[in-house]
Amino acid sequence: MSKETSLNAEIRPGAGKSNVKKVISAGKIPSVIYGLGEDPINISLDKILIQKEISAGGFLTRIFSLNIDGKKNLAIPREVQFDPLSDQPIHVDFLRLAPDSKITLDIPTHFINEETSPGIKRGGVLNVNRRTIQLSCPANNIPEEIVFDLDGLEIGDTIRISSVTLPEGVVPLITDRDFTVASVAAPTVVKEPETPVEDEGEGEGEGEGEGEGEGEGEGEGEGEGEGEGEGEG
The missing domain is CATH 2.40.240.10 (Ribosomal Protein L25; Chain P)
Structure with missing residues (x-):
């Protein structure tokens, strides 16, 4: 308090x-x-x-x-x-x-025992919906924070205001529903884009074509040289 x-x-x-x-x-x-x-x-x-x-x-x-x-x-x-x-x-x-006054305050939330939450240990993420909660408090009994225990929580579990026992005389301003304070969500995995790989067959085909062209050029050159020599003799 x-x-x-x-x-x-x-x-x-x-x-x-x-x-x-x-x-x-x-x-x-x-x-x-x-x-x-x-x-x-x-x-x-x-x-x-x-x-x-x-x-x-x-x-x-x-x-x-x-x-x-x-x-x-x-x-x-x-x-x-x-x-x-x-x-x-x-x-x-x-x-x-006055000693018996009641006042509305935004009281911070605090979460303990993350290390004993099976869901968080398996990679789950604690999503906090409310960092503070509006509470009506007696002047002589104002909590410094509202503590929520994560022990035993699995992925998909939800923490609501009813999950905690509030101090005597302290009540939430929202009374028409059991509102969510936090939840343990599944981890979000971001899939990296795949790097395109060149087709090995295309590379081999290009190399073979170049080799064949060079061979044909050499044959043509040799034939022309032989013909010229015979004519001069």
Whole structure:
């Protein structure tokens, strides 16, 4: 399950460009927290800490406890803006959550035990239909990923959402069918075009014809020479 991470946040005055520049120059990232019917609050967070949390992965599916003026605010990141040149984070939006809140998230899928799948061992290919699955999750029980076990799967087997037991309170948004997540497909063999081979008979015929022509030419030359000599004598 996603672990709650604590971060200290400071209230920043205003949201104008000059104030934002001051926050950035101080090594902070401008942010905002909103939701639950409360007024939005402009805050700033330590840039190094935010970069570290983003690099850890799964940033948009993790719960954070933001300490704002001594008050704990449960929240989840909803959007991160990056500088187009430096690719550094420059703004984060947080959504407030109550302990019993439910939120829709795209949770990544993960597949294990490929080495014990007979189908894959025989050359089968794992075709992944869904890299993420949209799930409705309780704020206190958000999975970091959905793990599917490939052990024992043969070529032609299909992995569906019913193949896994979801955490308590977590349900897929698609409820009208048992949708496909992945499958083990037969290997695709690409047949290379055959290189045409010259007919050996054609090559031999050409060689024989040339030899016969040369022999005929030599005979004609000898006959002409003998006739000329007899006439002069």
